[in-house]
Amino acid sequence: MKEQPNLNYIKELAGEDVEFENKFIAIIKDEFPEEVDIYLNHIVAQEPRAASEIVHKLKHKFSILSMEDAYRFAVIYEEHLRTGNTDLDLDFRRILNTITSYLKTI
């Protein structure tokens, strides 16, 4: 998946409000790694249903970062997890890694 995150949505929402933009980026930088950790812990603990709950939150971050393909993938993965299926874990982790790398650049 070659899709790259961006701040288009956040910038549109912020308009001229630089303070909001900076504050929001700080929130994402805080909240995203925490949610990734929770996800990974649930996968390691073989708790797919609990993992689906955090994927639900993470997919919102994908959409905030304008990652439409990743969002659609997460919708499917969330459903898989609810049925106990973790087959898409590796692909999902690639998306998480892409965003983690991106957040270090902003």
Add this chain to the structure above:
Amino acid sequence: MNCIIVDDEIAARAIVKQLCSKMPELDVIEEFDNAIDAIKFLNQHAIDVVFLDIHMPGFTGVDLVQTLKDPPRIVLTTSDTDFAIDAYQYEAIVDYLVKPITLERFEIAIRKIKNALAIRPKANAVEETPDIGEDLYINIDRRLIKLKFNEILFIEAKGDYIEIKTDKEPFRVHTTLKKIKEKLPEKTFLQIHRSFIINFKKIIDIEDNSVLIEKSVIPISRSNRPELMRRLNLL
């Protein structure tokens, strides 16, 4: 219009708050990361609008809507598109915003709220119920039999008749469920299905789609469920 934001994600709350800041008529009074704290707040403060996430751990946004006796106008915010149809079964819900929420879509929601506030006055005035005593007379074979309301378990429609189940024995009366409903105190009796009125005080337990009264399992229709949930003193 004063409003509160309920969402377990900080980022999601920040977005809604930013959108609210672009609407001069909106005043964000408080934010909550869970439904329980929001319910406590709403029980003590008059709020016009709640921006409410559906998907929260434990107590969901829908649970919140069902729990409040006199909910303010609710705008649901969620990442799920498949809940929209279900959402509109609750009168308090005026709109449904799919994340990420755009300013244009948010403005539409605000217009809907304004319309809802203009059309429907806030239902905080307690309706006066006529004093209808503690009992009911039913006509059985030209005899008027007195039934105390607290003896009635539930009433079932059966064609042209209704059957009144009591602590002691059932009574079959030639009338309709609609007519007897008018004679019953609203505080105690509730229609939970097109064929059933129950004595609320006689409920033993409630499952998803049914209530248990004595040994009878009585169905709850989807449209009547919110009112039932609203009346429950949920812990």
